[in-house]
Amino acid sequence: MNESRAEASPADVREAALRLLARREHSVQELTRKLTCKGWPQPLVEQGIAELAEQGLQSDQRFAESFARSRAEKAYGPVRIRAELSERGIDRSLAQRALAELDVDWLAQAAKWFLRRYGETRSEDMKEKSRRRQALARRGFEESVIRELTD
Numbered sequence: 001m002n003e004s005r006a007e008a009s010p011a012d013v014r015e016a017a018l019r020l021l022a023r024r025e026h027s028v029q030e031l032t033r034k035l036t037c038k039g040w041p042q043p044l045v046e047q048g049i050a051e052l053a054e055q056g057l058q059s060d061q062r063f064a065e066s067f068a069r070s071r072a073e074k075a076y077g078p079v080r081i082r083a084e085l086s087e088r089g090i091d092r093s094l095a096q097r098a099l100a101e102l103d104v105d106w107l108a109q110a111a112k113w114f115l116r117r118y119g120e121t122r123s124e125d126m127k128e129k130s131r132r133r134q135a136l137a138r139r140g141f142e143e144s145v146i147r148e149l150t151d
Contacts, residue, residue, distance in 0.1 A: 013040050013048035018057065025063040028053070029089025064090045064098035072104050075113035080140020107148060110141045114149050 016038070017031055026034070028049055035045045052058040064085055071081045078099050085095040114136065123129050129150055136146045 008040060008044060010044055010048050010051070013044045014051065016040060017045075017048055017052055021052070021058060025066045026058065027060050027063045027088045027090055028058065030063075031058065060090055060094060061098070063088075064094050065101055068095070068098040068102055072102055072109065075109055075139065077106060077110060077136075077140030077142065077145070079142060080138075083140070106141060107145050110136060110139070110145045110149055113139065 013035065016035060020026055020031060020034060031049050032042075032045055035048075036042055049058060067085060067088070067090075068081050071084065076084075081099060082092070082095045085098070086092065090098075114132070117135070118132060123132065133146050133150050136149065137143075
């Protein structure tokens with residue numbers, strides 16, 4: 001471990017966390033992982049992140065909303081967004097709230113991506129239909145949306 005980081009103060013950890021947050025929102029889990037990987041002591045990291053959260057400088061809610069909006073704009077569906085938020089330490093209810101705030105027409109979003117990817121042609125070939133369904137599922141769209149677009 002880096003000697004200077006082993007003797008770090010909470011202010012040093014706070015400054016490092018703020019540099020990360022200046023680039024984009026981060027979840028508590030992401031910040032903790034990044035700071036501890038850089039050699040900051042775990043207790044100081046936890047203390048620093050807790051202080052930032054108390055002051056409103058770090059918010060899992062803001063992170064979840066920002067992340068969900070970004071992924072939805074890139075034509076990812078709610079299933080995948082929920083899974084990715086979970087991987088980043090966001091609990092299910094917070095992820096669900098962030099998705100609800102988006103007010104996205106998932107069918108229209110999927111149709112736009114589907115059209116860009118496959119064009120206007122409809123496939124009657126079962127193998128190709130299956131491939132298209134799997135692609136929509138990988139992007140995180142729900143089964144009802146997938147059926148609507150491929151049937």
